[in-house]
Amino acid sequence: MPKFYGQSLKKDLFIGYLYVSSQSDKDIYTGAAMVTDLRGIPVEFKYVDPIRPSKLEKVLYGNALEAYLKEELILQNLIKSIEKKPEVLICQDPSLIGPARSLLKTYVISIERYAGSPLESRGAFERLPDGESLLLQAEEVGPPIRVHFGFSFQETEIEAVLHILEKAACYMDLLEPFQRIIKALDVVIEES
Template sequence: MPKAQAESKKDLLLGYLYILLLSDKDLYSGAVMITDIRGIPVDFKYVDPIKFTRLEKVLYGDALDAYLKEELILHNLLKSLEKKPHVLICQDPSLVKLSRSLLKSPVLHLEPHSGTPLESAGMFEKLSEGDCYLLQVEEVGPPLRAYFGVVPEESEVKGLSFMLTEASRYMDLLEPFQRIAKALDVIIEESHGKP
């Protein structure tokens, strides 16, 4: 492999966006972690846990969830990133469209799919919902279902499929969400006592 290609692979940055709601404690928080192709963190930003008073809940009503996700968590996290990812993967599909409007990088939600594997790693297949594709990122095993929030250009899907296939050679693509969840638990525990 040419040196330039090896360098560009090493420079591939994956972003992971995670928003946490502890409804039993009325606590909200969120974090974004940027990793290299091996899953090693290169940037991590979080929002301090947010707790609303009863009065604030009444005043915001049904708009509270949108206000929290969009204004207090998402905007702050994405603006604070020092390293911009080549792709942002959201743990919650409802964050995809919002994140797309704030970030120039492609944004998607990935989840395991129980279907038959596609022919080989790097292949993709459009689903009946125009904003969803199956991506075969590993040689064996089921594909991932990718939700884009918009109908993507085929060239975008092809590029992302290549990036994610390359990254999956070094890491489990969905595992960083587990680390973020644990990190947020630690942050909440240190600021509010055990969750």
């Protein structure tokens, strides 16, 4: 297992968070991207105003409406608007990894808490049978996180992504920025 010794992080290393939301009860779609430094301090925040599809759009787009709204309207606009390009973009929705990766040309992953036992030490990782995910012990204590790449990954991608996540986990909870984004989008929807 790689230990990442001798690698240094750039001072201007950024992690991006992408959140796309559909509130079917309110018929609202929106999304936001937040770029943070390694401490979780925001350096950029972009959002898409809430979108409420009309009855005609629902009929014309049919089952493709949600994919169109999420991928073409929200995702593309957010990624094009990001000025501080992150080294890693973390999507809350694994289905957006491929489209985001093709637009951003950087590492794009999703992460989630894993309910299993901790791995042997901080920085340890274990490949999962699906070939697209692995477990990372990002913090000294507690359960590992599941890192999903969305495709079969290369060893160099593993090293780069895990190194960044491990370093950021020293200063912040890697999933906490999504909570801030959700609250910010609630404010945006409330004010629209």
